Amino acid sequence: MNISFIGLGNMGLPMAKNLIDAQFNVTGSDLSPSALEALKSYGGTVAQDHQQLIQNADVIITMLPSSESVKSFYLGELGILKSLKSGTLIIDCSSISASVSREVASVAQNLGIDVVDAPVSGGIMAAQAGTLTFMVGGTEAQFKQAHPLLEKMGKNIFHAGASGSGQIAKACNNMLLAINMIGTSEALNLAMQHGLDPKVISEIIQNSTGANWCIEKYNPVPDVLENVPSTQGYVAGFMTDLMLKDLGLSMEAAAEVKSPVLLGALARNIYTLHSQNGHGKADFSSIFNLISKV
Amino acid sequence: MNISFIGLGNMGLPMAKNLIDAQFNVTGSDLSPSALEALKSYGGTVAQDHQQLIQNADVIITMLPSSESVKSFYLGELGILKSLKSGTLIIDCSSISASVSREVASVAQNLGIDVVDAPVSGGIMAAQAGTLTFMVGGTEAQFKQAHPLLEKMGKNIFHAGASGSGQIAKACNNMLLAINMIGTSEALNLAMQHGLDPKVISEIIQNSTGANWCIEKYNPVPDVLENVPSTQGYVAGFMTDLMLKDLGLSMEAAAEVKSPVLLGALARNIYTLHSQNGHGKADFSSIFNLISKV
Amino acid sequence: MNISFIGLGNMGLPMAKNLIDAQFNVTGSDLSPSALEALKSYGGTVAQDHQQLIQNADVIITMLPSSESVKSFYLGELGILKSLKSGTLIIDCSSISASVSREVASVAQNLGIDVVDAPVSGGIMAAQAGTLTFMVGGTEAQFKQAHPLLEKMGKNIFHAGASGSGQIAKACNNMLLAINMIGTSEALNLAMQHGLDPKVISEIIQNSTGANWCIEKYNPVPDVLENVPSTQGYVAGFMTDLMLKDLGLSMEAAAEVKSPVLLGALARNIYTLHSQNGHGKADFSSIFNLISKV
Amino acid sequence: MNISFIGLGNMGLPMAKNLIDAQFNVTGSDLSPSALEALKSYGGTVAQDHQQLIQNADVIITMLPSSESVKSFYLGELGILKSLKSGTLIIDCSSISASVSREVASVAQNLGIDVVDAPVSGGIMAAQAGTLTFMVGGTEAQFKQAHPLLEKMGKNIFHAGASGSGQIAKACNNMLLAINMIGTSEALNLAMQHGLDPKVISEIIQNSTGANWCIEKYNPVPDVLENVPSTQGYVAGFMTDLMLKDLGLSMEAAAEVKSPVLLGALARNIYTLHSQNGHGKADFSSIFNLISKV
Structure with a gap:
């Protein structure tokens, strides 16, 4: 062939x-x-x-x-x-x-x-x-x-x-991934600011109702997991700017059918802020640094 | 004893x-x-x-x-x-x-x-x-x-x-749960509006990077899973108003240490809107109806 | 000519x-x-x-x-x-x-x-x-x-x-209008839920730092102003769906130069929710009903 | 007396x-x-x-x-x-x-x-x-x-x-002010990224439906107005951390009566992010720098 x-x-x-x-x-x-x-x-x-x-x-x-x-x-x-x-x-x-x-x-x-x-x-x-x-x-x-x-x-x-459903499936999955990564960063940072150990709170959430792929496989806090971008200086991985491209497709898909994506649209703009701050080439899990930045 | x-x-x-x-x-x-x-x-x-x-x-x-x-x-x-x-x-x-x-x-x-x-x-x-x-x-x-x-x-x-870390852990987990449930609802609804079958898109996301507890164990779309509130008329389960109480604790914890919780705060207010619309006693996964309502 | x-x-x-x-x-x-x-x-x-x-x-x-x-x-x-x-x-x-x-x-x-x-x-x-x-x-x-x-x-x-700046000016103005109208609705509704008279709180804000065109010229609460859509059953005026069209242009303009529009993107999706609920033909100030709905 | x-x-x-x-x-x-x-x-x-x-x-x-x-x-x-x-x-x-x-x-x-x-x-x-x-x-x-x-x-x-209505009026006004200031910053920055002169776009919006106190009296872009904090290095004025205190009261008022404040809650967390980045003592109009930061 x-x-x-x-x-x-x-x-x-x-x-x-x-x-x-x-x-x-x-x-x-x-x-x-x-x-x-x-x-x-x-x-x-x-x-x-x-x-x-x-x-x-x-x-x-x-x-x-x-x-x-x-x-x-x-x-x-x-x-x-x-x-x-x-x-x-x-x-x-x-x-x-x-x-x-x-x-x-x-x-x-x-x-x-x-x-x-x-x-x-x-x-x-x-x-x-x-x-x-x-x-x-x-x-x-x-x-x-x-x-x-x-x-x-x-x-x-x-x-x-x-036809087109492959694109939609990816746009939906990645929008949810974008949301989950920011939500996970907010939750972990909040716990850490209250003195909790990121490994401990990650372990708890992973075994509770907040469980999601980000926390288990791609934890945004350095040194919780091995062999993930956060532990390796946020070297992508999946670049923030590529996530932004995909979120553009998600928003386009939402506008086409007039679906509300309140968290999705906000997530997109949080990544935009992060890219504008100079982190477009970093792995998208570096959004943790935007949320936690001191 | x-x-x-x-x-x-x-x-x-x-x-x-x-x-x-x-x-x-x-x-x-x-x-x-x-x-x-x-x-x-x-x-x-x-x-x-x-x-x-x-x-x-x-x-x-x-x-x-x-x-x-x-x-x-x-x-x-x-x-x-x-x-x-x-x-x-x-x-x-x-x-x-x-x-x-x-x-x-x-x-x-x-x-x-x-x-x-x-x-x-x-x-x-x-x-x-x-x-x-x-x-x-x-x-x-x-x-x-x-x-x-x-x-x-x-x-x-x-x-x-x-001391206090138990409360923080719960507040963080439930805030993330609240976010994930709305994000999941947005993603599934978007796919459905484009004609995808909710079981199919749920299966795809569950095996992809958007995976999370909501989609796997507590799917908000009726009839995707058995024995979950969405399939049983959104009879709680975990009432929207209880989620709101917990989100109040999350916001209080965030304010105490001045942690940004952009998605968390928005999620809280989306549930507030849902409760105000008369769904405070319904299971919190009924937020899908706010997002998808025709 | x-x-x-x-x-x-x-x-x-x-x-x-x-x-x-x-x-x-x-x-x-x-x-x-x-x-x-x-x-x-x-x-x-x-x-x-x-x-x-x-x-x-x-x-x-x-x-x-x-x-x-x-x-x-x-x-x-x-x-x-x-x-x-x-x-x-x-x-x-x-x-x-x-x-x-x-x-x-x-x-x-x-x-x-x-x-x-x-x-x-x-x-x-x-x-x-x-x-x-x-x-x-x-x-x-x-x-x-x-x-x-x-x-x-x-x-x-x-x-x-x-060239193009006319479009940008309109896209920016209308995005801000969309934000101000929702913000005004949130503020007025909050005051009313606490028992304040909408005319009184409108008068106060109009003469304070929250002053804006919406509250002064196009108040979204019925019977605060005469001859505005809110007082006439929200007959447009400026239809929600036209506002949505303009917000689409605002988002496109923002994406083109990668500008963060966190409130703008959220506003767009709140109007999307409102349109989906059947109010696309109503004046855009009817967003007050989404926020205040009992 | x-x-x-x-x-x-x-x-x-x-x-x-x-x-x-x-x-x-x-x-x-x-x-x-x-x-x-x-x-x-x-x-x-x-x-x-x-x-x-x-x-x-x-x-x-x-x-x-x-x-x-x-x-x-x-x-x-x-x-x-x-x-x-x-x-x-x-x-x-x-x-x-x-x-x-x-x-x-x-x-x-x-x-x-x-x-x-x-x-x-x-x-x-x-x-x-x-x-x-x-x-x-x-x-x-x-x-x-x-x-x-x-x-x-x-x-x-x-x-x-x-009794209490004075507090509510201030909480509502300042929440709207917070929203308008961020919305204004998003709109002005978007225009500027497309090459528009901040004075020109401010003049246009001020005379259009996006008009609000921020753009007219307290413009967040340096050198558009004289004698405002933005033109004087964002020396407060009204400190970001004081705005945050007031937004805490707004959120408390909203929670008490279960009023949705989607933009208000997001605005609060955007200021939280700004304060966390070290700008708590700067005038609150410096939020423009968060949105526009290169």
């Missing part, structure tokens, strides 16, 4: 390598010569032009940075959608607006082309290890078609629902 | 019964004749007056509704503290202000009396089953002294730290 | 009429036949097609409902910009994204065409009375060129700054 | 001096020897003990720092209320909890003593100039009785309502 993989950045390149490891023919495209070189030296093929990306592709996988770039790649003036053969499968792993995902899928459907949106979570290390989480939007049949490829790059592969 | 138990309400009575089951002599006091009758018929003794509560008591346990009632009982004009013999152990299970807990403990210490604050979580069913969670503030020695009694009434017994 | 006026809705039609009153030749375009009929019977000309809108136009004025409609009208496949003669003045009165305003102006500049963004505030009554407020973005020269026309339709005409 | 004045701090001393200027006999009490010395050299009398404060007093005026100090002074073990003669008028100018004000007034009423709560706004300069604003709680008759004294110290004297 021939796969064209567009977007060989920090996430895309290791994902493409995992497909090569699984014996697929991978033809790649990226603006960065070094990324292309890396793909080539790992056994992939470098596309010389759009034509080469398209001609023999059974599957197109995109891992692009924005709604605009996805829309342009598929639907723009030079967009490839109209040049693809019927029956091609598109797996868009970009984290973008659900409405753009739906638009691409809708145009594609009329051309006999299947599209699933399949944004990931898990970060660079999971991309390398092939243990990403995929949240997939598309029909049941499309999900089944994409599954054998996704399972080469990831571990948890969820079918979220119809 | 003789135990005097003051406050035989929905929580106190079953706790006292568990102590009777464990072969302690329990003398009880309450304003409600029926509560006293229930204690008596279970094998407890009803105190005729303060004197009887005090005279042979090795341990005093209080389960009272407010900071004022605890302060009045121990330190007021008719307060019992000055009448207790040195060496008495006081276990205050009331959920009250940490500063009142510390004040009672401090006065008691000068009289040679040990006090631990030991607020509970888990609700009426856990009180009956003897599976409460206790968050205990006091010295290591005091914690050890109280432990054999607490384990007759509870399952998870945490030593949070010095 | 020949003016082409595109968008003859509740706002656009009375604005066009005021231009006709001022002896300009106004050629109009709208999707609604009745709007066109109204223009014609008032002395305007109805454009049969795009060509007629363009050919003799010295000035193009647009009053369109969204960023997309403005972008499409000027820059789309059938967009008129490329067909206009050099020297034409465009006055876009639509409330849209500043970045779209800047994009249109930038493309136009290369064609020798001047564009000012000039969103309005004041509502339908001010449009009819010719007392609108205009917030204008463009060069000093462009502002001066547009001024003689704007003063036929409005009273306060501000030069906010460079 | 003999007046006893308790609390001769930054506010109390100039207020007492204004009463001396108006030919009243003022006997003062304070913990600070230098304050007493200042009073004496201005023509006042220094009370040697409580007895001297009480014996000939027709009017007692208190300007104390907290609910606890007022409660203790009037109702505590050494409290003076029980020693006052019937017919004495008490004017409590302290900013404290409305419920404490009501409690003092209620106990006093049974002793035939009149109490009004009369907290002030305006700051030290207004205290010196005799131009304070008083917000008064009590009966109409009590208000009339206090008025001739209050007008010697202030300019705007409002009768807010029954």
